[in-house]
Amino acid sequence: MHQKEVTSLANVVEISPCTRVEGHAKLVLETNDDGIVEKGNYFSITPVRNFEKFLIGKPMEFAPLATSRICGICPISHSCASVEAVEDSIGVEPPKDGMILRELAAIANKMHSHPLHNILIFPDFGCGVGFDKNVYTDAMKRCQGMRKIAQNIIDVVGGEGLHAPDIVIGGMEHNISDLARAKLQMSLRTYEQLSNEQTDFMMGLIKDSDYPSDMGLHDYDVFASDLTYGDREAFPWETFNEEQPNNWYSSLEVGQEANNTICLVGGEPVEVGPRARAVTFKGFTEKGALAIQKARQREQGTLVHRAENLLDELNTSGVTKEACAGRGDNELGIGINEAARGSNVHMARVKDGRITYYNCIVPTTWNYPTISKAIEGDHYKFAEVIVRLYDPCNSCATHMIVLDPEKAIIQNKMI
């Protein structure tokens, strides 16, 4: 286990690693004498995992299987983004029923992740030690009940709750039976009931909390490609650029320790996630870290309704997989899936059935600079709370090897 360190030297507060977030991340905060953060740095210290490199030369069918293993919380989102990227590269379009099932699996992924995040932030809202034991137990049971239902949907639709093998290039490996559909429809009704109760509970906790309403405020724009699934057409090709962290963070030392890249749109960071989706597609106007949680709670209702509609639309005897006629001509393909934490972008080039280039821009990659900025202006004691409200997933977001023009590795992080 890591020993958590909180050090305060010469108005620099370091918190490493951040707790109750997925993966390992670090906060380096420059504060004034009152403890107000003047410069925030939030970055990944999860060792580089090399998915984008070891995929090169592998068969394209391996990409969704491998990238699914990037994370145990969002495996479906990675699978979906990966197959979409490969399909875009080789020019295959899945049939309608295949897309319905794929979206259903991706929605269920979010439906399990949001309650899990609720559990992680309970203590931030006083729901933990010293809280009414019965209320706390009920909340935990609700969250786990919701996760069980959502994971079961992925079990049925994707073949396995984790690392679903049925999400394949060209669509989905299997359709589901009428009986399975009826059971899923029933379970969605239970989920909706639990979700409504849990949303009321979380809204109550937020209302009763002492956090300032403008906590975690920033002026950056938001980016979301779709309300429930993902749309590759929305990617901002014209204004997007990906930078190395060395120059972006407040000091070279911090930049060199960071294992993430910095993704910018129009030269500025963007926020991705449930609030970004709500702002883009639902006219949501609230800002700040607490607004993200409110958007996350409300999103669960949207997801359930969309899942119900998809199940109604599904033709259980329809074809779900399109044969791959082409094997790729090195075209750049892109797949975007809206994960629980935001837009998960995979890019791939496929030539003769093999991967020649792979790049992942996962939700938290987008959010690192945004979170760093959002911390500024608040007391450093709120920094970890703000980080958690963004629900970052650091282990996905770590990726970088810096090469010089002769292709020699000049920066090779903790591999």
Place this chain on the structure above:
Amino acid sequence: MVLGKYLDIMTVKTTDKTLQKYSQDGGIVSSLLIHALETGVIEGAIVAMPTDEPWNPEPYVATTPEEIIAAAGTKYVLCPLNNALKIAARENGLDKIGMVGMHCLTYAVRKMQLYPFGARHLPNKMALLLGIFCTENFSYTGIKAIVEELHKVNIEHVQKMDVSKGKMIVTSNMGERVEVPVKLTHSYVQPGCYICPDLTARTADISTGSIGSPDGWSTVMPRTKVGKDLFQSAVDMGLFETKPIDPGKFGMEMLTRLAQNKWDRSEKTRAERAEIGLPNPF
């Protein structure tokens, strides 16, 4: 010991005329599966369903009595029914799964229930395991060679295969009946069967097979409470005609002798394998 633990043993045949027509012997497996389906003990069953290739069945998740009847009758060929377990539990959405199989399949399911690696959420969904008596089995090319080389019948024209009283009997759809001594088929047996010690599927809920009962009847051995309750309710509903098993030469004695033979063959095979340094699964 060779017959395993059982709560009861008797000679049984179905009273359903349609099933008698399609079934191998007493129509026990089909009747029990349909009864389990209709009483809600199972929501579906994994069976060996015929395919376009004659006598080469595939695992199939049957959820209606019609599908179960379509899969009735013994096929003397390997069919990896366990492959369909996840298909049944996942995309078919079954919470109560029935399965029918020989010792190798039922034993695998019980092991999976004990150590469910790679089988999340499956163990508690196994609601019923029906075991079939089995001395040995063949690969598809093996049974094709037997029928076409020994019986001299094109496999496409075979209507029924049966093993009885030391003979392998093939009936063609022209009504022709060809018998070959089982001994001659031994060279086609898949090697894994020689290590198998269990004739009567000792790990099933109910085991059944023709050995020990007259033609048109089957020997039935309910082994667990689930199996006994299901069988009893079927008897109470008049689905089966039952009589005590013949304790004599062609009844209990034969069943025990053949089970003992298989047990001895397994011990001999395992000793031979150990002698040349090959691993043994048990």
